[in-house]
Amino acid sequence: MKLYYYPGACSMAPHIVLNEAKLKFDLDQVDLAAKRTAAGEDYAAVNPKGYVPALKLDDGTVLTESGVICSYIADLRPRRGLAPKPRTPERYKLMEWMNFIASEIHKSLGAFFAFKQVMTPEWREAQLGYLGRRFDYLERALGSQQHLMGEFGIADAYLFTVLNWTHFHQIDVSRWPNIKAYMARIAARPSVKKAMKAEGLGK
Ligand SMILES: N[C@@H](CCC(=O)N[C@@H](CS)C(=O)NCC(=O)O)C(=O)O
Numbered sequence: 001m002k003l004y005y006y007p008g009a010c011s012m013a014p015h016i017v018l019n020e021a022k023l024k025f026d027l028d029q030v031d032l033a034a035k036r037t038a039a040g041e042d043y044a045a046v047n048p049k050g051y052v053p054a055l056k057l058d059d060g061t062v063l064t065e066s067g068v069i070c071s072y073i074a075d076l077r078p079r080r081g082l083a084p085k086p087r088t089p090e091r092y093k094l095m096e097w098m099n100f101i102a103s104e105i106h107k108s109l110g111a112f113f114a115f116k117q118v119m120t121p122e123w124r125e126a127q128l129g130y131l132g133r134r135f136d137y138l139e140r141a142l143g144s145q146q147h148l149m150g151e152f153g154i155a156d157a158y159l160f161t162v163l164n165w166t167h168f169h170q171i172d173v174s175r176w177p178n179i180k181a182y183m184a185r186i187a188a189r190p191s192v193k194k195a196m197k198a199e200g201l202g203k
Helices: 012-021 066-076 089-114 119-144 154-168 176-185 190-198
Strands: 001-007 026-033 054-056 062-064
Touching: 012 066, 012 154, 012 190, 054 066, 062 066, 062 119, 066 089, 066 154, 089 119, 089 154, 119 176, 154 176, 154 190, 176 190
Parallel strands: 001 026
Antiparallel strands: 001 054, 054 062
């Protein structure tokens, strides 16, 4: 199994989940501009959408979309408890979180990378306001919980990965102390430290 990634991008979520699942995998860094991988593959052929992550299975099947890849990995090792069992109410609560993270947080924060060159101060303020309303909800939902849903799971790997981008864009999260504490807590996990180190981030 091979994970195509870019350092610190959303591909770090499945990277963390692979570490948590203790599965064997290869990593291949993608040059997103050139659409080539470090191992010399034509990434446009691997994932015609052009973005990371992609997971190539041993039979050649390629999975894309961060949430789907994380769910797939969790289901390979159900005993690790990274996702509730399929067809249970909890599984749908997990899907609710994964969709919220993908559509409300990932893409709102991703705009700070995608439109960096053209983002005016007014746009930045409006974007921060929009994101802030999602953070207000997250702050209340987290409360004093350690994780989004009981034990650590794929939603935490995904949420942490995208929240970590606040550091790249000088977005101060001190207004949301529960989110701030949550980020520090997840960052301290060995699986997260290992993924960040392998991607050349942090200490
Ligand atoms: N819907 C996709 C979005 C993936 C995405 O936005 N990837 C970013 C990095 S976080 C990327 O590769 N951007 C480069 C591009 O769009 O060309 C997912 O959830 O996996």
